[in-house]
Amino acid sequence: MSISDDETTTLFDWKPDREEAAYLIEFLGKSIPFSADTQLLSSPETLCEARLPLVALFSSIASLCVRDYCLQPAPVQLFGRKNNRISLFLACDHAAIGSSACEFSLALVNAIPALDRRKQDQMGSHFKKGFQKARSLAGNHALDHSTRILVRAAIQQGIPHYRMTGKGEIVQLGQGVFRKRISGVLTDDTSGVVTRLQENKPLAMQILTRNKLPVAGVQAAPSIEQAKKIAREMGSPLVVRPNAEIVGKGVTLNINSQGELDSALETAASFGHGLLVERYIQGSDYRLLVVNGSLVAATMSEKPVDVTDEIHPHNSRLAERATRILGMDVAEIIFQSPDISCSWREVPGAITGVNSNPELQSHLAANPKRELAGPMIRKMFPENSDGRIPTVGITGSVGKTTTSRMVADILSQSGKNVALSTTLGAWIGDEQVMQGDLAGG
DSSP: OEEEOOTTOOTTTOOOOHHHHHHHHHHHHHHSTTGGGSGGGSOHHHHHHSSSHHHHHHHHHHHHHHGGGOSSOOOOEEEEEETTEEEEEOOOSSHHHHHHHHHHHHHHHHHGGGOOGGGHHHHHHHHHHHHHHHHHHHHHHSOOHHHHHHHHHHHHTTOOEEESSTTOSSEEESOGGGOEEEETTEETTSOHHHHHHHHOHHHHHHHHHHTTOOBOOOEEESSHHHHHHHHHHHOSSEEEEESSOOTTTTOEEEEOSHHHHHHHHHHHHTTSSOEEEEEOOSSEEEEEEEETTEEEEEEETTTTEEOTTTSOHHHHHHHHHHHHHHTOSEEEEEEEESOTTSOTTTSOOEEEEEESSOOSHHHHHHOTTSOOHHHHHHHHSGGGOOOOOOOOOOOOSSOHHHHHHHHHHHHHHTTOOOEEEETTEEEETTEEEEESOOTTO
16 A cells, blocks of 8 residues: 655654653544554553654554454555655455555544544544444455464465455365365365254254263254143253254243243244254353364353363263264364263253354453364364475576476376466366466466
């Protein structure tokens, strides 16, 4: 991006004194969440001593707007200045993410020299809305949180990544025959049958019941009348919820009377997906994350609190066994228990749900240092593989195609399956797969 200064602005010349800097830091702290995270706003002296305070502030705020949505967040870099124009680079994963951040940041710094303290509440509210709008727009074009966590872990292992769609709902990790595609924590290894089980909670619970695992006996009902019949057979206490994943909406717990049941059924039925009735288990709700057959995190849902180190071995093995029975490579077992540190064999506890595409955010909120993505990446790319196809690049003025064909032939004779891309087209082995000038690969 380029920003310029002219007679109507003071981006380059404005210098605050200590009192102005202190007031500005206080004002921004009220208007923009976590603005204090930036080194520039750590103290009035730091802001005063900046070479170009408003440009530095612009860079800091823009970086704050996009950092949570970027796979490799980095500070804004100034790489050129000529007369009254400077050039800067902001790393982001989508043009719209960077554009929204820059527009908001520029509007903010243009207003700062003329900041009227008598209108600080009004201006603070205006900038707070602007910041939220920029963040919301960035979030709309960013990878979802779980996908972002996995891709960041892949980058640390040197694995290349490619967005498959504009919004980045599906990401390819690795190249060619080594590639893996992910969406959230769903991967190429997640079977269609597992996805169907995710969509059919009663069936998943029936499979676990047949294998003698403790579950809250959930049953589906297409109507309120059918749900009432199931409820009478189950007895209280009960849980009623819509027959769909709607992030906890429409759920009523610990139903013990006919009036409570009628109200709960009306609420759940309003979502239009049918009804689920299940036995209510006393205690807290825990989310047990299992990757490749091993428990990697356990979190109390209500808080969230990391209880991975407190979970009883019987409970962790129960979660691991449930995922193996259902054939899930990554899954979150929802487990209800009065005390996670006590075995389900000793205190009443039961599996109340299974999620094959869990959100990792709650586990990270409970313990940001807990490694979640590493086991998933290592499963897809074992033994620190980087998923890359070895590539030879040949450049020059004359003879590039001939040289490329010679190199490809040498590699082919050593037994390798070779792809070749030249000004004449592209080949895989002896088969031409594309025509035209494809020298750029």
